[in-house]
Each structure stands twice: as C-alpha cells, then as structure tokens.
Amino acid sequence: MGETMKLVANNKKAYHDYFIEEKYEAGIVLHGTEVKSMRMGKCSIKEAFVRVENGEVFVYGMHVSPYEKGNIFNKDPLRVRKLLLHKQEINRMAGKIAEKGYTLVPLQVYFKDGKAKVEIGLAKGKKLYDKRHDIAKKDQRREAEKELKLKIRG
Secondary structure, three states: OOOOEEEEEEOHHHHHHEEEEEEEEEEEOOOHHHHHHHHOOOEEOOOOEEEEEOOEEEEEOOEEOOOHHHHHHOOOOOOOEEEEOOHHHHHHHHHHHHOOOEEEEEEEEEEEOOEEEEEEEEEEEOOHHHHHHHHHHHHHHHHHHHHHHHHHHO
C-alpha cells in the first residue's frame, strides 16, 4: 500500500567508518514533545550507538532537541531511548555482536506511516586502508563524472 516515509536524520559517517552487513527497522519509545521535535527535524544520530542489554535494545547518544513550546514536558535531549524489535531479531543481533569486531549503529531516523522508526545496521569496523580505498574509489567516480560532463558540453 502507500507507505509514506519522512527522513528526519541520516548517519553518513556510519557508512564511512563501517561495513554495514545487515539492516533492521526498529520503533523508538518517545515521550510527547520528543515526537513534535522530531517531526520538525530536530534530531541527530552522529554520535549515537546501540547496545543490547538484558534482551532489550537501547540507543545511546541520540540527540532530540527540546521542543520550543514544550517547557516543563521536555525530556533530557540525550536520554537513553528504548528500541522496539522482535525477540528473534534481538537474539540474532546479540549473537552477532558477541563475535569480534561487530557493533550496532543507527543509520537513519524517519517517520513511516506516522510512527518514528530507526534503521539499525549490524556493522563491522573498517580499517584505515579500507577507508583510503573507499576515498580513492569516490575520487575516481567524481573524475569520471567530470570528464563525462566535459564531453557532453564540448
């Protein structure tokens, strides 16, 4: 059917620092004014990370700016927020994280059919030479696009 998606925050740095192997969609437990603030796009996940604790998943460091008209109802912008996932997904994540080098990172926050969602990536850290390789690839692609534009114009 007609799914509507409104992107709130994106974590481009995650793709630079990690190889994303699997992606999961999770709901976020939010309080009243946080939802209004997120609808206005006031959310950041650049410094955020995800942990599995006692069979539950939490996101740390996700900054949701206080809602201007929220006064006393505003919560701490950096509070730990619970994520909603199926039990088998949580168990699978916990098993993968137990392996060396794996971590969970939030990739993007968005509204899907009016509900706040976060996309979590099961990620493996990149080494410095992997990052250099990606940068070199990006430069080559940019150069090729530049040459193509010059050929089209000239």
